[in-house]
Amino acid sequence: MLIAALLLAVSSAQAFEGDPRQGRIKAETCLGCHAIPSYTNTYPMYHVPKVGGQNEAYIISALLAYRDGQRDHETMHGNAQGLSDQDIADIAAYFSSVGK
């Protein structure tokens, strides 16, 4: 059921063509956390996953899940909340193109 919902979310998001140059600009706030190698937040102690070089479809589905509350994480929910489908497509295009 969850997988079906994710696949649906991913395929509908991919109707948007991601633009990595726009994504670089839109990802500015994200880089504060996601661009720091082996970054761990001080409190509570958690590891910030590396998104640079991740699979594009995976980034899209993760952001949709955070935005829609299917994946529960307060910080990332806050970060994904204001993103449109187009923003998510652009950011995913950017992140999947870096770190390779």
Ligand code: HEC
């Ligand atoms: C304050 C720090 C912070 C900021 C800012 C932030 N993130 Fe995150 N992000 C995290 C943490 C911590 C996690 C791990 C959450 C979890 O365990 O689900 C995460 C998880 C993710 C994941 C899932 C990675 C995986 O391997 O599953 C993606 C994709 C992501 N963030 C993208 C973004 C984007 C895009 C932005 C900007 C719009 C952003 N993040 C801003 C801290 C941050």
